Amino acid sequence: MPTYVAFLRAINLGPNRKFPKADIVTATEAAGATDVATYINTGNVLLTTPLRSRARVEAALEEAYLAQTGFAVPTIVFKPADLAAVAADAQELTRPDLERHYLYLLKDEPDPERVEALLARDGAADQVVVRGRAAHILLGEGYQAGSVDPWGVEKALGVVATNRNLNVVRTLAQKWCS
Template sequence: MQSYVAFLRAINLGPNRKFPKAEIVAATEAAGCTDVATHINTGNVRLTSPLRSRAELETALETAYLERAGFEVPTIAFTPAELLAVAEDALDLSGARSDLERHYLYLLKDEPDPEKVAAVEGRSDEVNTVVVRGRVAHVLLGPGYAAGNVDLYKVEKALGVVATNRNLNVVTTLARKWCS
């Protein structure tokens, strides 16, 4: 059995995409998972699965979520070791920026094409920075970030992969809570 932390994309954003925690747990268990827990109602799920492949797990969860919620729920999974490494890297990046106002992490289903990574990272300026490492894009926003070259909402589209974002606090909290 393998443990995972799964991140659900685009749930509980409006009246038509409601997916309460209890329903997420029930659907996750219906997909054959055990030891299911959620953290806040934004689609953060810890689970244990007999599936050894991340892709198989994501497909099984997406199928169960579609059946239960009635809409597609893209799902991005990390092992606890992977998420712990992501959190540690994020803290290092944040710690290197004394002027940092916001730090968002786009958690990516797949590694993006290197040319797309270069283009997105190339939008960085003296205030805002995008750093892509594997299946994570760190968006580091400094003072006056709204006026910079980095558009938080265009990062996922520019990378061309399915993603969901979380802030630094959520990622580090989950790493402490579920991965230590």
């Protein structure tokens, strides 16, 4: 059976979107998954499932999460090899002058025209690199005053996304994708 890594978007933010790790495991198993593991309380889930289509895995998990929580939980799924490639890209893009390196994991590949428009906003200290279903936000010194708004990436690309910091992605790639 295939293994996947799922990233849950917009959970444990404020009082109305609580989704504890134990409930995530229960709901993931209710979706037919086995060998479920979580990492920190931000919605990182390792699972094995008989489903072979990424879209079907996402749909099954989103349905189970809605049933468990009562609110929609957009879910972005990667095969372990694909997540390892994202982590390798992140390592390649890391430079000593960066203050922050965020990763937006995307549900779907963005439209090339939207990517081009976002890349046109790169500033002297800030840069966006989009590779497949990942957008790397590279923020240099003074990033808060930079031309790239890391919180506007999802809207700019027009796809559902979730943000993870570089250390989380590296850790998950080491733990779950080796």
